[in-house]
Amino acid sequence: MPESIERTNDFVVKFANVNGSGSASANRLFARSILRMGVPVSPRNIFPSNIQGLPTWYEVRVSEAGHLGARGGADLMVAMNPQTWNEDIASIEPGGYLFYDSTKAMPTSKFRSDVTVIGMPLTEICNAEYTEPRERQLFKNIIYVGALAALLDIELAAVEGLLGDQFKGKEKLIAANVHALHLGNAYAMKHLDCPIGLRIRRADAVGDRIFLEGNNAAALGAVYGGATVCAWYPITPSSSLAEAFQRHCGRYRLDPETKKSRHAIVQAEDELASIGMVIGAAWNGARAFTATSGPGISLMQEFIGLAYFAEIPAVVFDVQRGGPSTGMPTRTQQSDILSCAYASHGDTKHILLLPEDPRECFTMGADAFDLADRLQTPVFVMLDLDIGMNERLCAPLDWDDARRLDRGKVMTAADLDAGKDFGRYLDVDGDGIPYRTYPGTHPKRGAFFTRGTTKDSRARYSEEGPDYVENMQRLLKKFETAKELVPHPVVRDAKQPTRFGAIFYGSTSPAMHEAVAALEAQGLHLDTLRIRAFPFHDDILDFVAAHDHVFVVEQNRDAQLRTLLMTEGDIAPAKLIKVLNYDGTPITARFILREIEKRMADANVVPLRKAVP
Amino acid sequence: MTYLAKPTLHHPNLPTNKLGFTHRDYEGSVSTLCAGCGHDSISAAIIQACFELDLPPHRVAKLSGIGCSSKTPTYFLGASHGFNSVHGRMPSVLTGANLANRDLIYLGVSGDGDSASIGLGQFAHSLRRGVNMVYIVENNGVYGLTKGQFSATADKGSKSKRGILNSDEPIDMISMAMNLGASFVARSFSGDKKQLVPLIKAAIQHRGAAFIDCVSPCVAFNNHIGSTKSFDYVREHNDAVNFLDVISGREPITTDYEPGTIQSVRQHDGSTLRLHKLAADYDARDRIAAMNFLQERQAAGEVVTGLLYVDPEAGDLHAYLNTVETPLNELDAVLVPGKAALDKINAGLR
Ligand SMILES: Cc1ncc(C[n+]2csc(CCOP(=O)(O)OP(=O)(O)O)c2C)c(N)n1
Numbered sequence A: 001m002p003e004s005i006e007r008t009n010d011f012v013v014k015f016a017n018v019n020g021s022g023s024a025s026a027n028r029l030f031a032r033s034i035l036r037m038g039v040p041v042s043p044r045n046i047f048p049s050n051i052q053g054l055p056t057w058y059e060v061r062v063s064e065a066g067h068l069g070a071r072g073g074a075d076l077m078v079a080m081n082p083q084t085w086n087e088d089i090a091s092i093e094p095g096g097y098l099f100y101d102s103t104k105a106m107p108t109s110k111f112r113s114d115v116t117v118i119g120m121p122l123t124e125i126c127n128a129e130y131t132e133p134r135e136r137q138l139f140k141n142i143i144y145v146g147a148l149a150a151l152l153d154i155e156l157a158a159v160e161g162l163l164g165d166q167f168k169g170k171e172k173l174i175a176a177n178v179h180a181l182h183l184g185n186a187y188a189m190k191h192l193d194c195p196i197g198l199r200i201r202r203a204d205a206v207g208d209r210i211f212l213e214g215n216n217a218a219a220l221g222a223v224y225g226g227a228t229v230c231a232w233y234p235i236t237p238s239s240s241l242a243e244a245f246q247r248h249c250g251r252y253r254l255d256p257e258t259k260k261s262r263h264a265i266v267q268a269e270d271e272l273a274s275i276g277m278v279i280g281a282a283w284n285g286a287r288a289f290t291a292t293s294g295p296g297i298s299l300m301q302e303f304i305g306l307a308y309f310a311e312i313p314a315v316v317f318d319v320q321r322g323g324p325s326t327g328m329p330t331r332t333q334q335s336d337i338l339s340c341a342y343a344s345h346g347d348t349k350h351i352l353l354l355p356e357d358p359r360e361c362f363t364m365g366a367d368a369f370d371l372a373d374r375l376q377t378p379v380f381v382m383l384d385l386d387i388g389m390n391e392r393l394c395a396p397l398d399w400d401d402a403r404r405l406d407r408g409k410v411m412t413a414a415d416l417d418a419g420k421d422f423g424r425y426l427d428v429d430g431d432g433i434p435y436r437t438y439p440g441t442h443p444k445r446g447a448f449f450t451r452g453t454t455k456d457s458r459a460r461y462s463e464e465g466p467d468y469v470e471n472m473q474r475l476l477k478k479f480e481t482a483k484e485l486v487p488h489p490v491v492r493d494a495k496q497p498t499r500f501g502a503i504f505y506g507s508t509s510p511a512m513h514e515a516v517a518a519l520e521a522q523g524l525h526l527d528t529l530r531i532r533a534f535p536f537h538d539d540i541l542d543f544v545a546a547h548d549h550v551f552v553v554e555q556n557r558d559a560q561l562r563t564l565l566m567t568e569g570d571i572a573p574a575k576l577i578k579v580l581n582y583d584g585t586p587i588t589a590r591f592i593l594r595e596i597e598k599r600m601a602d603a604n605v606v607p608l609r610k611a612v613p
Numbered sequence B: 001m002t003y004l005a006k007p008t009l010h011h012p013n014l015p016t017n018k019l020g021f022t023h024r025d026y027e028g029s030v031s032t033l034c035a036g037c038g039h040d041s042i043s044a045a046i047i048q049a050c051f052e053l054d055l056p057p058h059r060v061a062k063l064s065g066i067g068c069s070s071k072t073p074t075y076f077l078g079a080s081h082g083f084n085s086v087h088g089r090m091p092s093v094l095t096g097a098n099l100a101n102r103d104l105i106y107l108g109v110s111g112d113g114d115s116a117s118i119g120l121g122q123f124a125h126s127l128r129r130g131v132n133m134v135y136i137v138e139n140n141g142v143y144g145l146t147k148g149q150f151s152a153t154a155d156k157g158s159k160s161k162r163g164i165l166n167s168d169e170p171i172d173m174i175s176m177a178m179n180l181g182a183s184f185v186a187r188s189f190s191g192d193k194k195q196l197v198p199l200i201k202a203a204i205q206h207r208g209a210a211f212i213d214c215v216s217p218c219v220a221f222n223n224h225i226g227s228t229k230s231f232d233y234v235r236e237h238n239d240a241v242n243f244l245d246v247i248s249g250r251e252p253i254t255t256d257y258e259p260g261t262i263q264s265v266r267q268h269d270g271s272t273l274r275l276h277k278l279a280a281d282y283d284a285r286d287r288i289a290a291m292n293f294l295q296e297r298q299a300a301g302e303v304v305t306g307l308l309y310v311d312p313e314a315g316d317l318h319a320y321l322n323t324v325e326t327p328l329n330e331l332d333a334v335l336v337p338g339k340a341a342l343d344k345i346n347a348g349l350r
């Protein structure tokens, strides 16, 4: 038998639960109590949509070093779902721990000899303490949190503090929860071998960071970005974005006197209608958005093209998941890159923003509205399930009160009265961006007819080739202008000059940072560049040019961003090496490390450590 | 040919409305539709209605889908913003536009292909949401723009120009509109301007979803014998239940009518609709009775026209969403909660 794992502030606890058993809030309490002890955690919800009985998992990675990417495996399994027992037991790391409800005896064949088994008769304890079924159910969860606190050395005060915050003003509830917590804790202290080899030790590694979901942050971004119209159609994993917007609007978008809404949220009949409403609202001068996922993006294609050609701002939050519609709706991927970048028919290209964490979901969420108005075009904010639906530690959200909504080039009645020449698609400033007017602006001037491409620069009907080409060239120029306006890439140089570079984006960030640090520790040096937007800034192409081999790390099968780089940057395919994770689980540092190590070896790089005898 | 601007010289003696606009101020560019197309008559009726209602043209937003019918917004109200969107999706674009600025008048123009085939879903949902708009379907029973295929409103047994019989059941947009909660439902005929103009006026003044199904023959592909959407067929089978005067609030009602021949409906904006009853017992406020009446007459091959149903007390989407009176597109200054609020949010996330 391998030795039991002994680790402090660096391990993974995984909860296997039955959906709807009230475990979600207890598990969250567990994760947040560790945060309160100053130790970073990154939890992930895993919830397959297609297994009967609806099992769910909640995986908490504890990492004082601050690694927030998924790690894989579990050092402690809290197995509360008999249905998934076998696979749960199998996923425990050798030398790991198993915590389970021992009320009903389990045959020994159901255990593993290399795992420390910790049984606690949770149901029995609950049944003795509580009579109501609902109470038995709910407090069972709190009881195991109490027991885990004992097993892992978590301060009870940290948990109690959270309970106090959660049930503020409801003293009875606080008392009942604290009672259950102590019940579990006391039992474990008395009957179990506490603490085990996995321990939490108070640290100061969280700082002023906040803990929130990307969808929630993006919704806040929409509030700060001045969105007033939201049209959406429910789809996992994006629904909670629109729902969070609704919640925030209830708080920040009501007229203080009349309590009337300064926003309009419509649950549309489908994604065609939601994007149609967004386009109509934006055409009419409101800031509007939709939130969706891959299948919705597919349905929106025709409209997105119209918005591109008719030059209408529209913000689309795409919380990516595996495809297709009956695919892996609850699994994360970055597989809508191409279908968004080139969405629709005809020659189209679109702005993509690629947030790495909830903080960027917020900033890019707000910036998207300025960019859409400034560039008069659709803007996609590309979240994924991993950052969208999981709470993640990130720097606090920030806002500059001097900032004003940038509504872009809008001609007002005063401008028109002053005799400014208005032609809807005239490139007056040489940046490819024309001026627009909102409907209803002026009794005599500034009206125009919006259509696709059968128009001239003054929006008059035209099917003439030269008019079409002039318009298409101007749209390209506008896309050039966008390069400087979108968020620039983040470059990080290795400790030593190296011929190797790696490009990554979005939710891959934490795993990538961890992998790079591990490679560096082995003497393998890698410059990195995180892409934050499409169109690609020149720095991105310079980075590729400056390296012999560039790994492109992505969470999809077809290396979609790599394709985009090759096409848009005229880069030789051989130079861009694919590193692809697409099994639906979030990419891990372990995976990146293994892939890059192997390929660097193939390219004959001898790690420094090994090279020096 | 690309763009035909109309000469803008005004005749000095053209009559003006209360705003000082002439009829010409409500026109658009020259139509490129086939000579005699029913759709052009509907454009003319829209121009007439807006002129008579003294509407500032720029306060109207006109939206359409794709089709010959959906091209027509270019041919009226040249001083209004217009939007030729995608096939069958005018309703969603209009809904969004309406949400952004509740103060404009929204005129949605569509075809039977646009609204009864590809756009049936959006047609339905915009009505059930009660979007404050006038939604006109220029119904010719064919796809004009793609050269004469049957549309979903073509009657079963009607014959195409090439002699093919339509075997599918027709979609009756009027019955659907009533079912779906449109609060103003009318049918008319492009060849009957007298009936159509007041209906458009009343629909514009109506608050809520106003739907007009206007039979509008396609002279190129559906005006032959055997078609039930031809000029001749509709003239012969036009079964008008009423005709309408629209009286704005201040005007006194002067003429006397025989009791039972007039139904007066006061709309929320103070205007009165005076319905001259042609079918004596037709009550345009009774939705169920109206639906029964329609089914009976239609089964007999009649084309029932007139103001078929109106609910003058109807609300609209803004009322349901309880939005502020100020248009949402004018709220910029009060939309951003600011740093202090964000700091509080941060504090709650630790
Ligand atoms: C997505 C899509 N499919 C097909 C078409 C081709 N198309 C253009 S107009 C039209 C039918 C229009 O019929 P209707 O709405 O009745 O208008 P009409 O021309 O009869 O006035 C079709 C099928 C299109 N524009 N878009």
Ligand code: SF4
Pocket (backbone or CB within 6 Å): B032, B033, B034, B036, B037, B038, B039, B068, B069, B140, B144, B145, B217, B218, B219, B220, B221
């Ligand atoms: S094809 Fe038919 S609908 Fe189209 S313009 Fe000609 S007559 Fe009108």
Ligand SMILES: [Mg+2]
Pocket (backbone or CB within 6 Å): B067, B111, B112, B113, B138, B139, B140, B141, B142, B143, B144, B151
């Ligand atoms: Mg038609």
